[in-house]
Amino acid sequence: MIVIADTSPLNYLILIGEIEILPKLFGKVLVPKAVWKELSALNSPDAVKDWIVAKPTWIDIHSPTLIDETISLGSGETEAISLAHELQADLVLIDDRKARIxxxxxxxxxxxxxxILESAARRGMVDLRIAFADLQKTNFRIAPPLLAEILNRSS
Known part of the structure; x- marks a missing residue:
């Protein structure tokens, strides 16, 4: 399975202490250089910078051969989508609404x-209520009614 990750899912999974569900769900995860650079930025949370320093073996840094110039998004999203398209990836891990579209x-x-958290919860890897509570302590944006609906659906 070829899985490409953008910055946001990696960032938030690190912040809530659930980053290790990715290799359990997908094995290797490809991360474009632009995404790695965004995660390494000076304004990144300390937990993210610490994780970057000890790069896990299940992460492969890989950049696209060609950048899709028709994508008008940030460099991380653009490289993630370009790489996924180039490699015919099975899945792109991405949060940004415009990037998803x-x-x-x-x-x-x-x-x-x-x-990702829902999938991990279905496999018994994570307690969804705790993960969502931790996620709400970050600057992750999701409408509370949607969060409640997801929790009710997964109960």
Whole structure:
């Protein structure tokens, strides 16, 4: 399975202490150089910078051969979508709404942080209520009614 990750899902899974569900769900995860650079930025949370320093073996840094210039998003999203399209990835981990639409328009399958946590919860890897409570302590944006609906659906 080829899985490409954008910055946001990695960032939030690190912040809530659930980053290790990714290799359990997907094995290797490909991360574009632009995403790695965003995670390494000076303004990144300390937990994220610490994680970057000890790069896990299940992460492969890989950049696209060609950048899709028709994508008008940030460099991380653009490289993630370009790489996923180039490699015919099975899944792109991406949260940004416009980026998800751009990926879907290119025939890619997408999953965001919430989808990842739901999938892990179905496999007994994470307590969804705790994960969502931790996520709400970050600057992750999701409408509370939607969060409640997801929790009710998964109960």
């Amino acid at each position: 751009a990926a879907i328009d290119r025939g890619l399958n997408v999953a965001g942080t919430i989808n």
